[in-house]
Amino acid sequence: MLRPMSESKLLLVAAVALIDPDGRVLLAERPAGKQLAGMWEFPGGKVDAGETLEQALIRELQEELGITVEKSCLAPFTFASHAYETFHLLMPLYVCRVWEGTVQPLEGQRLAWVKVGDMDSYPMPPADKPLVAMLRDLL
């Protein structure tokens, strides 16, 4: 059912498709206990007040994966706009092929480097479905 926007808040989340030299994309599993637990998603997170999208993403990538990313290496790619039950998600997706450091699961999350053609084997949040289709065209 369509709800007026005033009844559900708009949540801004910045996310990134990290792409390795073999063209695989990094997915991270949402830990047990969180909303959408067990789903595989693009690294990223909520944009805090006063942050730009890129600042939020650079912070999240450091916190979650221990890698350092320069703003110039974050290329805007597409976005998701999806109505969840209690909020409306607006999620810009960047692509990034260059970073410093080694990707590590610093928050205990499972990580997987996935060929875009194999992403169907990884359950992803409903908001991500159109993004996967667009990545398929890119890679």
Ligand SMILES: Nc1nc2c([nH]c(=O)n2[C@@H]2O[C@H](COP(=O)(O)OP(=O)(O)OP(=O)(O)O)[C@@H](O)[C@H]2O)c(=O)[nH]1
């Ligand atoms: N990072 C990320 N979040 C996604 C994706 N797809 C998607 O629907 N989301 C949603 O966007 C929100 C991401 O926020 P988050 O990861 O910072 O939030 P969280 O639930 O871990 O909460 P917390 O950080 O307050 O503990 C969640 O509601 C998550 O379900 C995705 O591909 N990547």
